Amino acid sequence: MRVLKVNFIILILIFYLSPLICTSYGAEENDLWLLVSSYEDVGITVQDLAFFLATHGYDARPEKSYVTVILSSGEVYLTPNGASPRLADLWAIPPTPTGLIMLIPEESIQKDVKYEESKNKKFFKTLSRYVLFPVTPLGMCYDGSQHLGETYSSFGYNVKYMYDPSQFDWQGHLWVLVEDDEQPDYWLAVDNYYGIMTQNEYYYVAPYSFEEFEYLDSINPKWRLL
Secondary structure, rough: HHHHHHHEEEHHHHHHHHHHHHHHHHHHHHHHHHHOOOOOOOOOOHHHHHHHHHHHEEEEEEOOOOEEEOOEEEEEEEEEEEOOOOEEEEEEOOOOOOOOOOOOOOOOEEEEEEEEEOHHHHHHHHHHHOOOOOOOOOOHHHHHHHHHHHHHHOOOOEEEEEEOOOOEEOEEEEEEEEHHHHHHEEEEEEEOOOOOOOOOHHHHEEEEEEEOOOHHHHHHHOOOOO
């Protein structure tokens, strides 16, 4: 009878203590998350992250692209996340590298292509009717060229954006080419301030040309200052 009573007491203690045991296991993940959330390093590597965690008492093992952290409740995985908030992202299963993913289709952005100027006077007169120049003030070629591209596209014309990037002594320039619908592969260059450009070879070749305005963001670097 006494043995049964002792066993019953043990069962009662296990029942009340088991939530505390589970909580202590769960708290490990919370403490780890708090630690990586308390610091930031945009240049941290897998090796750096493993060393940082080890100095804070964690069993951290660097892999190729992530860090394995062994807790009493099992393994968790962290990957350095660069400029995103916190030092790392937390994974329940080992992250699988996906390799390179092409975001911009080949040939979408062309370099140093020279386009043939259309000599079609009818085409010149037609384009002149759609827009009143200047479209935007001098120096606002990005906004003006986007407006030109959208306007000519809305009338069914094939449009390309031409971009000459800025340099130390040059602020850069953006303009559009409109394809002659009667002569494929012949174009007229249009500057948002000066209008349709003829007899000027500069406007028919550029370091970059592309059909979608958003590709401009893929060419212009976005600099970070620490």
